[in-house]
Amino acid sequence: MARLFTSLTELENDTNPILGSTTSPTILDQQKLQKLLINDLIYNALFHSDPTIKETSQELILRIAKLCHAKLCSIYPLYKAIGQRKVEGFVVPAINVRALTFDIACRIFQMMKKHQIGVVIFEIARSEMKYTQQTPQEFSLCILAAAIKENYNGPIFLQGDHFQFSRDKFLQDKDEEINNLQHLIIEAIEAGFYNIDIDASTLVDLSKHDIAEQQKLNSEMTALLTGYIRKNQPTDVTISIGGEIGHIGDRNSTLSDFEAFMYQYLQRITSIGISKVSVQTGSSHGGTPLPDGTLKEVTLDFSVLKSIGEIAKDKYHLAGAVQHGASTLPLSDFDEFKNNNTVEVHLATALQNSIYDHLPEGIKNDMTAWVMTNLSQDKASDQTEEQFIYKNRKKAFGPFKRALWDLEEEEKEPILGQIEFYLTPIFTKIGIINTKDLTDSYFS
Numbered sequence: 001m002a003r004l005f006t007s008l009t010e011l012e013n014d015t016n017p018i019l020g021s022t023t024s025p026t027i028l029d030q031q032k033l034q035k036l037l038i039n040d041l042i043y044n045a046l047f048h049s050d051p052t053i054k055e056t057s058q059e060l061i062l063r064i065a066k067l068c069h070a071k072l073c074s075i076y077p078l079y080k081a082i083g084q085r086k087v088e089g090f091v092v093p094a095i096n097v098r099a100l101t102f103d104i105a106c107r108i109f110q111m112m113k114k115h116q117i118g119v120v121i122f123e124i125a126r127s128e129m130k131y132t133q134q135t136p137q138e139f140s141l142c143i144l145a146a147a148i149k150e151n152y153n154g155p156i157f158l159q160g161d162h163f164q165f166s167r168d169k170f171l172q173d174k175d176e177e178i179n180n181l182q183h184l185i186i187e188a189i190e191a192g193f194y195n196i197d198i199d200a201s202t203l204v205d206l207s208k209h210d211i212a213e214q215q216k217l218n219s220e221m222t223a224l225l226t227g228y229i230r231k232n233q234p235t236d237v238t239i240s241i242g243g244e245i246g247h248i249g250d251r252n253s254t255l256s257d258f259e260a261f262m263y264q265y266l267q268r269i270t271s272i273g274i275s276k277v278s279v280q281t282g283s284s285h286g287g288t289p290l291p292d293g294t295l296k297e298v299t300l301d302f303s304v305l306k307s308i309g310e311i312a313k314d315k316y317h318l319a320g321a322v323q324h325g326a327s328t329l330p331l332s333d334f335d336e337f338k339n340n341n342t343v344e345v346h347l348a349t350a351l352q353n354s355i356y357d358h359l360p361e362g363i364k365n366d367m368t369a370w371v372m373t374n375l376s377q378d379k380a381s382d383q384t385e386e387q388f389i390y391k392n393r394k395k396a397f398g399p400f401k402r403a404l405w406d407l408e409e410e411e412k413e414p415i416l417g418q419i420e421f422y423l424t425p426i427f428t429k430i431g432i433i434n435t436k437d438l439t440d441s442y443f444s
Contacts, residue, residue, distance in 0.1 A: 118439030309341020
């Protein structure tokens with residue numbers, strides 16, 4: 001188990017035999033770095049109460065990442081090639097990591113090395129940052145530390161998922177909500193999030209009879225934030241930006257929705273635009289729990305992905321359509337994505353369920369009790385207790401972040417083993433096995 005340094009002197013004494021110094025490190029002992037030191041550094045970078053030790057640990061992780069050639073990248077060059085039909089045959093998984101971020105990232109990097117996988121996106125949404133208590137900087141440090149531990153030296157993709165407008169806050173104070181999202185964008189870019197999904201689909205107004213009017217605010221705000229991202233991206237990086245035309249959980253997207261959005265969006269941008277578009281096909285985030293806590297079966301309309309993805313590529317040279325809420329779908333659905341112009345699938349809830357289903361009973365009961373005590377006011381009158389807990393238990397990840405981190409390795413292994421068991425067939429079905437040589441060619 002990782003430990004907190006008692007002083008800056010102790011940090012330096014532990015570091016110097018392995019890295020030479022804390023200010024100008026050189027890797028002198030790769031084995032001890034991977035087995036011992038990086039575990040302690042990321043733990044102190046997150047949890048130490050002394051700001052000097054905390055910041056020194058953070059800076060060291062960034063310096064070591066450079067030495068190890070663990071590089072944060074934009075997936076834009078690859079998506080540009082996909083949009084030009086120069087590359088095909090696989091779908092990129094984007095994985096939301098809500099808890100045990102360092103440990104789960106380590107296991108995914110192990111899988112990537114084992115199966116020669118070139119592209120996996122690690123992502124976190126605006127809402128998830130809040131309830132899991134993970135800032136962009138913290139999330140980035142965890143992923144980089146995991147890459148160091150696993151000696152992974154390929155391109156690393158961090159994505160801001162659902163940088164979403166709150167409809168209520170936007171209607172109440174438009175400028176303040178725009179300002180909040182712009183602050184988040186700056187924070188994310190500074191942390192190395194070179195892939196950002198703008199989600200103004202919450203502003204789509206289906207009460208309007210004209211489709212262009214329905215998509216008007218969505219296209220305006222997506223264009224506004226596109227310009228803001230381009231203005232603030234590093235000079236040597238083209239951030240990959242995603243747009244969204246249909247709010248996940250609402251009615252399914254149509255080709256007319258997409259065309260109306262793109263026509264207005266392209267009129268409003270003066271720089272490189274989005275490289276993909278998220279659509280609604282019948283899924284929902286987290287799935288729909290039935291009264292007994294099991295999930296309702298979902299039937300996806302793959303024609304939405306196929307038709308919009310095809311026009312996205314042929315007319316606008318985008319990489320294709322994005323499927324959100326994929327992790328609770330049956331495994332057989334993953335056979336269909338490659339053939340239906342899907343460029344990216346988002347996987348979140350199944351990983352969360354793997355954590356909860358394999359937690360030691362003590363901490364699991366404590367987290368459930370926290371939900372029942374602190375969120376009881378959110379329980380709808382028509383919800384069973386099982387439905388309420390399933391929908392809200394993710395919000396315990398923040399308060400129990402350190403307790404989860406402090407689990408013994410043998411307590412974490414059933415969780416990580418289940419995640420690998422879940423992801424392996426998906427990675428096979430979406431075609432990313434043995435893609436490393438192909439995808440690495442797009443990243444210097």
